Amino acid sequence: MSTMTTSGPRATGAAERSSADEALLSAATGDQDAFARFYDATVPVVFGTVLRVLRDHAQSEEVVQEVFLEAWRTAARFDPTRGTARGWIVTMAHRRAVDRVRSSQASSDRDERAGIREPAPYDSVSEEVEVLLEREEVQRALSSLTPVQREAVDLAYYGGRTHREIAEDLRLPLGTVKTRLRDALIRLRDVMGVTA
Amino acid sequence: MTGDETTGRHRAPREDADSLAGAWALDALDDEDRATYERHLAASPAAREDADELRETAARLGAAEAVQPPAHLRASILAAIAATPQERPADRPLEVVQSPAAAVAGPPAAPATGRAAEAPVDLAAERSRRRARPGFALLAAAACAVVAVGGVTYAVDARRDADRLQQTVASQQAYQDQVDSVLTSAGARVLRVDATGGGAATVVHAGTRAVVLADLPAVSDRQYQLWLVEGQTLRSAGLLPAPTDGRATFYVPDTGGASGLGISVEPVGGSQQPTTDPILLAPIPA
Incomplete structure (x- = not known):
C-alpha cells in the first residue's frame, strides 16, 4: 500500500460504542445523567490508558478528572462522523497524559519509577466478556506488528516520546520512524477493522 | 518529478x-x-x-x-460537572441563548436536566454588588456559571456592554479555575447533605479549601448565606447570589479551623449572625 486509503463508509461500530456515542451527544445538551452513562462506559479505558502512560495512580486520577471535566465542557464539539465518543475522550486523555510526561517534573518523577509496573490496587476490568474480547483483539493486532514497529508504537504511545526523540534513541533516520509509526497504525487499523 | x-x-x-x-x-x-x-x-x-x-x-x-478507577473518582467528577458550564456552539446568538436542553427538558424542574427556569443575570446588579462588597466578584461569576450550568434561557446584555461581559468572562474563568482546582484535587472529599425544606448541597473539601455546590429551593426576596462553624460561633463565609433558583457554586478559599459549613436563609444583603436556623450543616472532615 503506497498511500493510506479510506476504507469504506463512516460507520458506527459495536453496540457498546454507539451507546457511549448517544450518551455523549445527550450530555452535550446539558444532560448530566447521560454524562454519567458516558463516564461509566468509557472510564476504564480512559483510566487504563492514562495509567499506562503516567504509571502513577494519583496523577492518573487527576488527569482523568481533568479530562472528563473538559469532555463535559466541550461535549458539543464531539462529531460522531469523525470517530467514536470513546476514541474522542481517550484521545484527549492520552494527550494530557503525554503532556504531563513531557513536563520536566513529571518525567523526573516518572523516571524514578521507570521499569516499575505497579501492582494495580484497583481491579482490572474483568468478567465482562465484551471487554475481554476487545482486549484480546487489541493484543492480537499488536502482535501482528513487526518487532520494530511494536517498539516504535510502545515508545510513542506509552512512552510519550516524540518521533524525533525516537529517531535519536534508536539512531534511525527521522523518515524511517515516521514510516514505521504510520505503517504500524495502518496495520493495526486494518487488523482491527477500524473505520472511525 | x-x-x-x-x-x-x-x-x-x-x-x-x-x-x-x-x-x-x-x-x-x-x-x-x-x-x-x-x-x-x-x-x-x-x-x-x-x-x-x-x-x-x-x-x-x-x-x-482497561482498569477500573476508584469509586470516589466518579462522585467527584459528577459533582464537578454539575458546577461546570458547558461551551455553547459558537454560532449561537449572545443575547439570549436557548440551549437544546431547554427544548427537550419539558416542564420546569424536569429531572433530566434539573431546574429549568433560570433567573436572568442582571450584570449591573452584580457589578454594583461587587462594588459594594469587595470579594463578590466570585459570586457574580458564580451566578453566571450557575446560569450556564442550568443550560436554559439566559440573557446577557452583551452587546450593550462588551467590556462588562469580558470582565465577567475573565472572572468566571478565574473562579472556575479555583473551583476546578478543588474539585480535581487528588485528596478531595465529597459530602452530600440534604437541606431542611428540600434541596441539598454537595460539599467538596481539599485541605482548607472547599467548594459548595448548592441545589436548594429557589428564593427571590431572601438570600442564602454560608457560614463557617467555629466552636459555638458562626462566621459568615459569604452570600449566594440572589435572586437564585437555588443552584450555585460557592468557593471557600479558607475554612480555617472550622468544624462545619452551614447555610441559612437570610434577608437580602445577609446578616451578621444567622437570623434563622441553618437549613443545612455539613461537617468539615478533620
Whole structure:
C-alpha cells in the first residue's frame, strides 16, 4: 500500500460504542445523567490508558478528572462522523497524559519509577466478556506488528516520546520512524477493522 | 518529478506531510510539528479522514489497558460537572441563548436536566454588588456559571456592554479555575447533605479549601448565606447570589479551623449572625 486509503463508509461500530456515542451527544445538551452513562462506559479505558502512560495512580486520577471535566465542557464539539465518543475522550486523555510526561517534573518523577509496573490496587476490568474480547483483539493486532514497529508504537504511545526523540534513541533516520509509526497504525487499523 | 530516493514514488509535499499521520495519531509530535501537520489536515479533507481513522485506531489501544478507577473518582467528577458550564456552539446568538436542553427538558424542574427556569443575570446588579462588597466578584461569576450550568434561557446584555461581559468572562474563568482546582484535587472529599425544606448541597473539601455546590429551593426576596462553624460561633463565609433558583457554586478559599459549613436563609444583603436556623450543616472532615 503506497498511500493510506479510506476504507469504506463512516460507520458506527459495536453496540457498546454507539451507546457511549448517544450518551455523549445527550450530555452535550446539558444532560448530566447521560454524562454519567458516558463516564461509566468509557472510564476504564480512559483510566487504563492514562495509567499506562503516567504509571502513577494519583496523577492518573487527576488527569482523568481533568479530562472528563473538559469532555463535559466541550461535549458539543464531539462529531460522531469523525470517530467514536470513546476514541474522542481517550484521545484527549492520552494527550494530557503525554503532556504531563513531557513536563520536566513529571518525567523526573516518572523516571524514578521507570521499569516499575505497579501492582494495580484497583481491579482490572474483568468478567465482562465484551471487554475481554476487545482486549484480546487489541493484543492480537499488536502482535501482528513487526518487532520494530511494536517498539516504535510502545515508545510513542506509552512512552510519550516524540518521533524525533525516537529517531535519536534508536539512531534511525527521522523518515524511517515516521514510516514505521504510520505503517504500524495502518496495520493495526486494518487488523482491527477500524473505520472511525 | 523531483529527484527522488524512493523508487516510483514522487515525494510531493502532500505525501511528505501525510507521512506524519502515524506520529500525529500517536501523539508523537512536538508542538511545532503538530501545528504544521494540523495545518495540512485543515487543508486536506482526504488527509483528515485518514488521520481520523488512525487516531481512532490509536485510541483503541487503550482497550487492552482497561482498569477500573476508584469509586470516589466518579462522585467527584459528577459533582464537578454539575458546577461546570458547558461551551455553547459558537454560532449561537449572545443575547439570549436557548440551549437544546431547554427544548427537550419539558416542564420546569424536569429531572433530566434539573431546574429549568433560570433567573436572568442582571450584570449591573452584580457589578454594583461587587462594588459594594469587595470579594463578590466570585459570586457574580458564580451566578453566571450557575446560569450556564442550568443550560436554559439566559440573557446577557452583551452587546450593550462588551467590556462588562469580558470582565465577567475573565472572572468566571478565574473562579472556575479555583473551583476546578478543588474539585480535581487528588485528596478531595465529597459530602452530600440534604437541606431542611428540600434541596441539598454537595460539599467538596481539599485541605482548607472547599467548594459548595448548592441545589436548594429557589428564593427571590431572601438570600442564602454560608457560614463557617467555629466552636459555638458562626462566621459568615459569604452570600449566594440572589435572586437564585437555588443552584450555585460557592468557593471557600479558607475554612480555617472550622468544624462545619452551614447555610441559612437570610434577608437580602445577609446578616451578621444567622437570623434563622441553618437549613443545612455539613461537617468539615478533620
